[in-house]
Amino acid sequence: MCDTFVAPGNTTADGSVIFGKNSDREANEAQWVVCYPAADHSAGSRLKCTYIEIPQAGHTHAVLVSKPFWMWGAEMGANECGVTIGNEALFTKVGQEASPGLIGMDLLRLGLERGASAQEALLVITQLLEQYGQSGNCGLTHQFFYQNSFLITDLHESWVLETAGRQWAAERVTGIRSISNGITIGNRWDLASADLIHYAVDRGWCNRREEFHFARCYSEPLYTGFSKANTRQACTSRLLQARSPQVTVKDAIAILRSHGGQHSWVPAGSLTDQQVCMHASFGPVRNSQTTGSLVAHLPIDREPTFWVTGTAAPCTSVFKPVWISSGVPDTGPEPEAVFNPDSLWWQHERLHRAILRDYPRRIQLIQTDRDQLEEMFLNAVDRRTQNGRVLSEQCFEQAAYKEYEWLEKIKSTPGRSGSILFHGAWAAINRHAKIRVI
Numbered sequence: 001m002c003d004t005f006v007a008p009g010n011t012t013a014d015g016s017v018i019f020g021k022n023s024d025r026e027a028n029e030a031q032w033v034v035c036y037p038a039a040d041h042s043a044g045s046r047l048k049c050t051y052i053e054i055p056q057a058g059h060t061h062a063v064l065v066s067k068p069f070w071m072w073g074a075e076m077g078a079n080e081c082g083v084t085i086g087n088e089a090l091f092t093k094v095g096q097e098a099s100p101g102l103i104g105m106d107l108l109r110l111g112l113e114r115g116a117s118a119q120e121a122l123l124v125i126t127q128l129l130e131q132y133g134q135s136g137n138c139g140l141t142h143q144f145f146y147q148n149s150f151l152i153t154d155l156h157e158s159w160v161l162e163t164a165g166r167q168w169a170a171e172r173v174t175g176i177r178s179i180s181n182g183i184t185i186g187n188r189w190d191l192a193s194a195d196l197i198h199y200a201v202d203r204g205w206c207n208r209r210e211e212f213h214f215a216r217c218y219s220e221p222l223y224t225g226f227s228k229a230n231t232r233q234a235c236t237s238r239l240l241q242a243r244s245p246q247v248t249v250k251d252a253i254a255i256l257r258s259h260g261g262q263h264s265w266v267p268a269g270s271l272t273d274q275q276v277c278m279h280a281s282f283g284p285v286r287n288s289q290t291t292g293s294l295v296a297h298l299p300i301d302r303e304p305t306f307w308v309t310g311t312a313a314p315c316t317s318v319f320k321p322v323w324i325s326s327g328v329p330d331t332g333p334e335p336e337a338v339f340n341p342d343s344l345w346w347q348h349e350r351l352h353r354a355i356l357r358d359y360p361r362r363i364q365l366i367q368t369d370r371d372q373l374e375e376m377f378l379n380a381v382d383r384r385t386q387n388g389r390v391l392s393e394q395c396f397e398q399a400a401y402k403e404y405e406w407l408e409k410i411k412s413t414p415g416r417s418g419s420i421l422f423h424g425a426w427a428a429i430n431r432h433a434k435i436r437v438i
Contacts, residue, residue, distance in 0.1 A: 004086035005178035021086035023075035030335035031292035051100035060113040073105025089146040091223035094165035100136035104148030182229035228274035268422035282421035311348035318399040326389035339435035358415035
């Protein structure tokens with residue numbers, strides 16, 4: 001489960017485009033934030049994606065992506081042209097194809113590597129979708145199949161693309177827009193696959209063309225309902241609208257940390273709870289955890305800044321700036337599903353999982369410091385004069401030092417017992433990851 005949103009220039013304080021996304025996946029499904037340089041490829045070259053090979057493009061753009069460690073594709077990212085994309089799992093009536101094809105994360109990265117604008121990235125994705133389909137297991141430790149939607153933006157325009165098998169519809173975004181794990185397009189769109197309506201009528205999902213509504217015809221109600229997609233989308237939309245026309249990067253970060261506006265919220269409080277800042281718990285409904293977050297700031301007059309956590313749980317993480325031109329600071333080896341003390345993602349998990357043991361008390365130990373540190377980073381970026389790589393490295397180093405301080409502080413704050421089911425679920429997750437949590 002995930003949430004993605006965009007605030008165009010007419011809704012932001014500085015006229016920039018601001019994009020945000022939380023990527024929710026299995027709790028041990030570590031993500032890696034990495035830059036890949038632009039490249040030229042010889043004629044006839046082939047590209048190995050997660051499951052299949054396809055012809056390589058003659059030229060690929062430099063990209064910044066946040067990717068689950070085991071797949072070729074990515075959950076979110078941007079390219080050197082400022083194109084930024086996030087994807088969402090969709091649950092539809094269209095069944096999985098028998099043979100593996102491209103998965104949604106592959107399509108996202110392909111759109112970034114081959115699209116110089118939001119619309120060009122959209123066309124790349126839809127052409128590949130129609131040619132190769134979307135199929136293949138998207139789960140780390142269990143079989144998990146789904147379709148995908150995408151929020152695609154650049155400095156000048158944004159698009160929502162929603163798919164079901166090889167069928168798709170796309171809508172140009174004119175204002176604030178958010179997507180979650182449900183189809184949002186109804187009976188109006190700007191572009192679509194040629195037989196989108198006929199496909200639904202032929203299967204009896206509606207009786208005639210005049211009745212067609214993409215969301216109603218194609219959505220699978222059970223999984224879509226359990227995902228709480230409508231609730232989470234309403235939350236991000238409401239929070240963005242409340243700040244418009246003065247939306248800032250700071251607002252976007254706060255929205256990604258949202259627990260539904262509940263001041264007394266705790267991650268152990270419900271077996272069916274699904275919030276924008278997602279926390280895993282017991283049972284099949286709550287097996288997702290926010291494992292990475294991204295805020296893109298696309299200004300009119302300077303290079304885009306990308307604020308990444310590189311770590312799980314935005315409420316326990318620090319957002320840090322990176323620029324595609326200068327790359328990502330060293331975050332250690334690419335993480336896997338087992339604890340590695342040299343990996344940034346797993347270093348943070350010692351703090352994150354310690355806070356979960358007594359969330360109401362322990363989150364308060366870091367919140368003020370976390371917010372002040374990010375405010376300092378935001379101010380430094382606003383008046384940036386030095387090389388972007390140097391500033392980025394400084395921010396990553398300061399965040400790592402603070403997290404070390406916070407962990408030491410938490411060690412002296414004994415955790416209180418809470419929900420047996422919640423803590424039992426996390427004990428199993430930690431055991432699989434071979435991580436010791438205080």
